[in-house]
Amino acid sequence: MSELEQKIKDLTVAELNELKDIIEVVIERRKREEIAELRRQIDDLLGNSGITLEEIQNAKAPSKIVRPKYRNPEDPSQTWTGRGRRPTWLDQKISSGRELDEFLIPEDQQ
Incomplete structure (x- = not known):
């Protein structure tokens, strides 16, 4: 003590x-x-x-940029991060029988 x-x-x-x-x-x-x-x-x-x-x-903290995980091979400008609601283009592809993994962007290209 x-x-x-x-x-x-x-x-x-x-x-x-x-x-x-x-x-x-x-x-x-x-x-x-x-x-x-x-x-x-x-x-x-x-x-x-x-x-x-x-x-x-009062300034907001900068938001973290999330890279896209999925890309539409027919229109490369259409991407999705895998967060939030799945985009229409991807829903249509999956509805037609395609698999989600087919649209993954390779890690070395993300």
């Missing part, structure tokens, strides 16, 4: 409550100070960029 733990262990309930109140005040003060320092650092980073902190906060 550390020296600090030993000192705390020896305190009365009243002393522990007083210590808890002091700690809560110190935590709030330290939190405000750290937030202010972070804000200063952010403002320094933004500098004269013309971008505001609010714009950064």
Whole structure:
């Protein structure tokens, strides 16, 4: 047990409550100070960029680009990632008896 733990262990309930109140005040003060320092650092980073902190906060994260997994051999511009609703062109091919795997794009071409 550390020296600090030993000192705390020896305190009365009243002393522990007083210590808890002091700690809560110190935590709030330290939190405000750290937030202010972070804000200063952010403002320094933004500098004269013309971008505001609010714009950064409201910006959407860039979406991950998902490569297509399937391609229509008759029209290579028609592709499907395998996510979401299957496209009409692929539904028609499968309805006519073709297999989904026939339209897979080889991994080295994805």
